[in-house]
Amino acid sequence: MTALDRAAGLPEGTLAAAAFRTDLHDAAVTGAISDDQWRAQVAEDLTRTCGSAGRARDLVESWSALTGRIDPDVLTLLAGLRSRVPVVLVSNATTRLEDDLAALDLSDAFDAGVNTARLGLAKPAPRVFEAAARRVGADLCRCLVIDDTLGHVAAARAAGLSGHHYQHVGQLRNITAPLLG
Structure with a gap:
């Protein structure tokens, strides 16, 4: 911007x-x-x-006209995770999210998605995380929230989920390594 x-x-x-x-x-x-x-x-x-x-x-x-940029290392890591556990995109987004995902060829990159504009409330509301867990039939206590906003991570933890503050792909690899076996 x-x-x-x-x-x-x-x-x-x-x-x-x-x-x-x-x-x-x-x-x-x-x-x-x-x-x-x-x-x-x-x-x-x-x-x-x-x-x-x-x-x-x-x-x-x-x-x-800007739709964002994709980190190929993160995308590769997500694909590996999806082979072991469900991966849900949860985004404080507008009604344009689905079009942006399609433009970036990411429509099928996640097992499910929660677009807050479609849900009617936004992170850090606990019901956003609950909706994400429901989409894949997971218990909250078995969910890991990875978010680049520390307040969202804190809210997820307060709601009973595990949480990690994303800063770079190296940290993401470390936090998800146990899931990849």
Whole structure:
């Protein structure tokens, strides 16, 4: 997002501040508004800062074209894990998640998925983790949550799951090694 701010001649953090404003982002990741509505509101909020509605829409369109990048080492590790245990993607995402997964050829990379926009609540709510466990018929106490947000890991642990704060693939290999035998 920083590169997009720079390209638009805006101060660093401008787009992120508009997109991830707590009330707006929460509405998007809990499904209260659609991804399209979220992005339209971000563009509207940026109109004055960008100098015109057209420039704001162009900035949001450039941001919307980004679907993320995949770490091939993590993907390989997940494939190995799936041969031994169910793997569930749990994401505080918008209604666009399924399209993004398809664009990245990840639709079949997990045994199940929980998109919080479809669930109506977001992590760190314990019911999100409960929904993930139910999708694969697992007991909470037998589930391992790996998340890059420490607060989500703490919430998972408080709900009775094991948790690991993801920082890099080496740690992920170490924490999952017992599962791979």
